[in-house]
Amino acid sequence: MNWFSDFFLNNLWLVPLYPLLAFLAISIGRAIQVTCPKTGEKTALLPQIFAPILTMTATGLGLLHAISAIQWLFAQPHEAVQAVERNWTWLSAGNLELKIGTLLDANSVLMLTVVTFVSLLIQYYTHGYMCHDKGYAKFFGYLALFNFSMLGLVLATNLPQMYMFWELVGVSSYLLIGFWFHKPAAAAASLKAFLVNRVGDFGFLIGILFLLFFSLNWWQGYVGLHPEQALLSFQGFESLAGFLSQTLPAWLLGTIAILIFAGPMAKSAQFPLHTWLPDAMEGPTPISALIHAATMVAAGVYLIARVFPIISISPDMAMPFITWTGVITAVVGAIIAVSQTDIKKALAYSTMSQLGFMVAAMGLGAYTAGLFHLFTHAFFKAMLFLCSGSVIHACEDEQDMRQMGGLFKKLPITGLTYLIGTIAISGLFWTSGFWSKDEILAAALHENTAVYAILTATAGLTAFYMFRTFFMTFMGDYRGKAHVHHEDKVMTLPLQILAVPSIFIGLVLSGFVGLPAFGDYITYSLQNAPEHHPHSLLDAMFNQVGNISQLVALVGVALSSAFYYFKVFKTDGVKKVLAPIYNLSQNKFYMDDIYDGIVEGGVLLQSQLNAGFDKYVIDGLVNLVGTVTLLLGKLVTRLNSGRLQTYVATIGFGVVGVWLLYQWMFKG
């Protein structure tokens, strides 16, 4: 079997290629119509059922690569993982050579595993969820396109390649959010998602240009020493950071880091560029699970991890900026999630809040903690979304939790897995969320007490709103009108599989069960990073932090059950007492209104002014030149009166005039 895993390991470039081929085969095969010779009916060249087969085969092959990569990773001493980089030239111009390649290291193995594993499960789920949709095959095509871009992003060796696939991921997300484009809300949401991301990418691109501008010569020397590496290869970032910190002033370093961070801000739905994520729930639920919870939105955190050396050289500017962006996002997301009645929107805001945790961890320098949370979050959040999809499917496309209730009896597996997910995200009972979230909290306590306090409170809020959704959906009496179907086996199988890592993966990788801890592999390249807490210190704090956070979460659960299960308290009274916060939450902090104002009152108004200027001033001037010419012509023709005597008089006086002029000029 050795050559087999060698093949998978050495040909990582195939990983994005499989889904790309699947996508091309599906799109071409569905586009070409053939006439059946027997019946004379027109059908697509590729029967519908081949779409999921192709897509899932592609993802499955990717998973095999991922498994062999895990083997490779575990076979190495964790303090000295040797990354493997391979590059191919994509475009060269002048002194610039852009390369595309595959980078195999702990980070990419981690993401590769998450993406292929979760993708495969969700694709299987999709087969059940979308089977009645007429865009069934197309949906699988788009899923394959998404996998292509996401895997290309995961394996990217350098920042420009990351940017390319970053954009492609964005466009896959655009296509999938707008999958039901006949619905105006979906069309608007897809456009919004793409544009908000473009705003972030605007900063990201300028950041890349800055990096190239300041380091091109240095890079060329560096790549000269390491011929296998590309320009702006992640492997050289550590050295690059050293070079930049010596040559550039601190404010410039901070600016560059923050510009690059603008990309993750949009993609990972950080405040204030988060508004697209809740709207993106207009897409089909498997998409919400895959793209807008588990993988794509986490790409922002992944990017921060990749460029972390650049960020870490600006400890006074970029890192606090990132931390506080994350903290604000975590708080805002949690507060908004409390008042949501749409189950998917509530989960979306919860995703936003959790992403805030990860980003805050990055900003604190707790690089591995952030990635760890990304990793565990991918499993339980994907599972939660898939559960919500199962519920929505069973309730005939009802998403409002006020129209649900008591669904546990009808949907036992869904209910149970949802409960597991809820416990995991609340960080209770040593489930996976507990380990990763508490690692972030421990780091926060170590770095900044204020951040720690806020994040712990937010964790309590998380437990409150997540249990609220659970109670509203699954407990009590059924309040809706729709007939509830039974759950679909195709859809519950992925839930059951995902429940396993949701519970155990945190414990397994926590370092407490004999296996090497998650972080040990990840930190390989970050000797200079400010992180790297001594393990003893971490452990000492861990119990304390863990106990406090579990306590806070339990308070959240208790309050939630008091409100929504036992109905001891009435929500109306609390709404009145907390009216200002409730209004903020209900109106999503007015961010959408602010943006509408900016777009309509700023951008579109300015554009209208420009258009008016173009039409009336610039083109007006052009037309004026034409009109003036015509008028002058008409004016001159008036001199031609047809009166003989006027002509004669003009000639006569003209001659005299010329004579006088001559006298005056040359004689006088």
Next chain:
Amino acid sequence: MNNLLPLIVGFPFLVAGVFPFLSKAEDASTQKGLHRIALGASLVLLVFTVVLAFSPEAQTATFNLSWLPALGINFSLGTDGISTTLAVLTSLLMVLATGASFSTIEKRLPLYYSLLFVLIGSVLGVFLSRDLFLFFLFFELELIPMYLLISTWGGPRREYAAMKFVLYTLFGSVFLLASIIGLAYFSQSYHLPTETLFSFTQLGALAQSGYIPPVFQLLLFVGFFIAFAVKLPIVPLHTWLPDAHVEAPTPISMLLAGILLKMGAYGLLRFGFDWFPVAAQALAPYIGVLAFINIVYTGSIALVQTDMKKLIAYSSVSHMGFILLALVAMNQVGTMAAVFIMVSHGLVSAALFLGVGTLYRQTHSRDIALHGGVAQKAPFIFYTFLLMSLASLGLPLLISFAGETLALYGAFISQSFRAIPLGFVTLPINIQWITGLSTLGIVLGAAYSLWLVKRIFFGSVSDACQKIEDAKLNEVWVLGTLAVLVIVLGFKPQLLTSQFESSTQAIGKRFEQVLVQRDQALLQQLQGYNPQNGVSQNLPMAGE
């Protein structure tokens, strides 16, 4: 002597001469025949240019015929990487425009095709001529068929639009002619051989040599610049373009956006920047500002258009701003980016105009508000239009991305100017600032492209679009060809860049040399004040 060159330029004129003698009957079968003859002829032309592009002489072919020796005018043709690439693009778009004509042009076909071939012949002449007078001749000749094509087959305001197009271009031609005469004057005053008075090599060498006094270099450059600024177009000389595009029939819009604008870009690169690099770098700050205005100002105008064709027309102007930015960068990357965008925009904008044309053919309206939900009715049009919109906004792995990225990158690392002198005050805005601000164009590009897609294709089917059908066969293969090219060249841009890499590198190196010389001179000037001369101690060094 390469005999393929006169064939490429002459063949369209030959075909144009034959068409008037063909049947003028307007019944369906005759029309079909005429369309097919035209398609066949343009395919032959495409084969000629492709053979040229893949021949060993692709970069070096020349053809010379003495024409008016007394005046120093020769019928002289030649190629380099840029010319060959643009010639292939021209003949390819001619094939596609002919294909698009199948379903859009129904009256007076012999005249139509005759004019179309004259147009293509003169455009090919522009790209391939190696004699400045011949270039001017072809440059002007192209106006006549274009005027007639717009004013005969165009929309309701066709005569206004056609007249505006011609007068605008002629306005620029005045400056072009003045610069040509000025160059010839200097050529004679230095007693260069008069029998090749107008040859590119001779005039180019003279212009680059620096023997022409700086003031006149500046004047000659400005003359060329204004002429091609009209064609490109550059704000504020752009207002002919939206009108011409809106009124022109679909195939003509395709050619107008796809090729005619590239004549401006080509001229700017070859005569403006390459021949007068010193003048160009002196004016670079102002041209850089113009490029920024082109990108962002017209991009924002495109955002609020209510007319589909006008929107795409303004987006074309915006993309031409990227070409200008790439030229202003004055380095190898920028020069390459400029040529790359010429090709990528040629393909993408042609496809966008055809996509809109297929809708216009059916709804007879260009008003965006009247359209809606077309995606449900016409999936093929939707998917190709979406693909082209994504390409137009610069999605990676589609053709425009490489060009725009190279342009931004090239401009960002450029040293072409470090401040904008305004006479009374010097603004501390360097090309990096201009480039950073121009990057806003990618946000605007996404906004207007995808908003257009959303309004036309998404949502519920509007009343006007109830009867829309999918693309006809001819439109399918035209759009399909473009889609394949956009994807393949997007995945592997080196297929394209290898065609013109050496030529643009040569030009780019000359630019870089000029910038280096300028900086050295600046350095010497500053060192003139140095302690040894006892004037000043603390002057900043150039290049900081």
Next chain:
Amino acid sequence: MMMSAEVAEVAAVAGLTVHHYLGVATILFGLGFAGVVSSRHLIRTLMCVELMLNAVNLVFVAINNHVNPSDLSGQVFAIFILTISAAEAAVGLAIVLALFKNTASVDVEDFSRLKW
């Protein structure tokens, strides 16, 4: 018939210089010009044109006598002009007659149709 030189002698005896001739010619020309410009009757206009022509003739003859009396080119010119003016008068009067026949008017103001 006196020779041109004798005329000059007589003139000199009478105290007439070339300036006197030119003065008369100028006055004549001015009168003719004024007539052409101001008169509204076509016949009178034609007559005034004749007056101007005669003024020119006078200048020719006078200058000829003043500059080179032995040469007769000035006189020859004058004869030429007389011939031409006779022809011109004939054509002009014919046109006037034709106009009168068509429009029953000889007022110059009525004939301004020959314009843009």
